[in-house]
Amino acid sequence: MQDLWNGKFSREGYLYGKAPNSYLASHIDGLPASSSILFLGEGEGRNACYAALHGHSVLALDASDIGLNKAQQLATDMDVDIKTLHIDLAHWEAEVHYDAVMASFLHLKEPLRTLAFGKAISALKPSGVFVAEFFSIKQLPLQSGGPKDPELLYTVDSLQNIFDRSDIEILRLEEVVDLLHEGRGHQGDAELIRIVVRKR
Numbered sequence: 001m002q003d004l005w006n007g008k009f010s011r012e013g014y015l016y017g018k019a020p021n022s023y024l025a026s027h028i029d030g031l032p033a034s035s036s037i038l039f040l041g042e043g044e045g046r047n048a049c050y051a052a053l054h055g056h057s058v059l060a061l062d063a064s065d066i067g068l069n070k071a072q073q074l075a076t077d078m079d080v081d082i083k084t085l086h087i088d089l090a091h092w093e094a095e096v097h098y099d100a101v102m103a104s105f106l107h108l109k110e111p112l113r114t115l116a117f118g119k120a121i122s123a124l125k126p127s128g129v130f131v132a133e134f135f136s137i138k139q140l141p142l143q144s145g146g147p148k149d150p151e152l153l154y155t156v157d158s159l160q161n162i163f164d165r166s167d168i169e170i171l172r173l174e175e176v177v178d179l180l181h182e183g184r185g186h187q188g189d190a191e192l193i194r195i196v197v198r199k200r
């Protein structure tokens, strides 16, 4: 995992650009001032830096040290502070609780998928929110981004099963087609799944 993403992030520039993912940004904008946010699989740091710029306290976790080094460089360029944690989600346990946990295009195979999202929910404070955007399995034939291994892609049903827990409430779980304009990695109409969950 680390080698794959280190290879992608070794190229010049920011693979998904420096601007945040629009869906995550819209939820970051709605958080109370000075919220604590954990970003899972945050790569080169575009969402984390946006959140920090808006006054939030941010931890960006990723398995790619090259991605996180670029995230810190972006933070320096934007004159904001972010914390980073270089770890594979398979080995991670949250040490503190957050107002929000967010992820854009974090594509994991089972059983790590269920394990990691379970840990994400455990990392939320009461009333904390988990917000994520992923590629749907319907993205497979499209060239606008995302993995080409069907086991890495998501369905609404698979997420419904993972998040069907008594300690959380699913506020939104939807499949949409939207235009991505994110660096050289995500360009064009894409089949997306968006989820928002609140801890009880």
Ligand SMILES: C[S@@+](CC[C@H](N)C(=O)[O-])C[C@H]1O[C@@H](n2cnc3c(N)ncnc32)[C@H](O)[C@@H]1O
Residues within 6 Å of the ligand: 001, 005, 016, 021, 040, 041, 042, 043, 044, 045, 046, 061, 062, 063, 064, 067, 087, 088, 089, 090, 103, 104, 105, 106, 107, 108
């Ligand atoms: C498609 S990139 C998205 C990066 C970032 N969220 C964004 O949208 O710009 C997927 C990211 O997930 C990270 N990732 C994948 N599997 C992981 C794992 N098991 N543990 C930690 N990070 C992982 C990769 O290193 C990569 O940075």
